[in-house]
Amino acid sequence: MSSIFDLVQQQLQGDGLRRISEQLGTSQGETQSAIAAALPMVMGGMAQHASQPGGADLIHQAVDAHAGGDAGLLHGGAGGGGLIGRMLGNRHEQVQQGVSKASTLSPEKTGKLLLLLAPIVLAALAHKRKQDGTTPQQLPEVLQQGQAQAQQHAEAEHPHLGGGLLGGLLGQIMGKL
Numbered sequence: 001m002s003s004i005f006d007l008v009q010q011q012l013q014g015d016g017l018r019r020i021s022e023q024l025g026t027s028q029g030e031t032q033s034a035i036a037a038a039l040p041m042v043m044g045g046m047a048q049h050a051s052q053p054g055g056a057d058l059i060h061q062a063v064d065a066h067a068g069g070d071a072g073l074l075h076g077g078a079g080g081g082g083l084i085g086r087m088l089g090n091r092h093e094q095v096q097q098g099v100s101k102a103s104t105l106s107p108e109k110t111g112k113l114l115l116l117l118a119p120i121v122l123a124a125l126a127h128k129r130k131q132d133g134t135t136p137q138q139l140p141e142v143l144q145q146g147q148a149q150a151q152q153h154a155e156a157e158h159p160h161l162g163g164g165l166l167g168g169l170l171g172q173i174m175g176k177l
Helices: 004-011 014-024 028-050 055-065 080-102 107-132 136-157 164-176
Strands: none
Touching: 004 028, 004 107, 004 136, 014 028, 014 107, 028 055, 028 080, 028 107, 028 136, 055 107, 055 136, 080 107, 107 136
C-alpha cells in the first residue's frame, strides 16, 4: 500500500509538475523547490485540522469531492482555497511567507501553489481510501505520516530547506492552529 506522500508525489511527477509550473509561470526547478517547502505545510495543516473535533469529517467530505484522482491538477486547484484557508487558519499568511522565503517564489505565487496543492492531497487521500479503506478517524495519522515523509524528502532533496527553516515553520503551524 502506498503512503499518502507517495500518492501525492506520483501526481507531481512529469506532466503534473509541468502543469503547475505553467500555472505559476515558473521553471520546473523553482516549482519543485517550492513544492518541497509547501507540501509538508499543507499536509501538516490538514493533519492538525483532522485532529480537531469535526475536522476529520470535514476533510473526509472534501475527499469525496476530489475522488476523481487528479482533480487538483485538471481543474487548477478548484475548491482548494476555502479548504486551505480552514486548514491553516490564521497561519495561512505565515505559511505563505515562509514558503516564499524558503523558495524563490513570490508570496502571491506561493499562495497560488498552496491552492493547487490542497486538492492534489485530497485526490491522493481519495485514492488511498479506495486503496485501503482509510476512515475519517485514520486521517490525522495518515496525514501526519505524510507530513513527516514530505519534510524528510524536502530536507534530503533541497538542503536549503533543512534545519530551522522548515522545521521551525512546521512547529509553528502544527502547534498553534
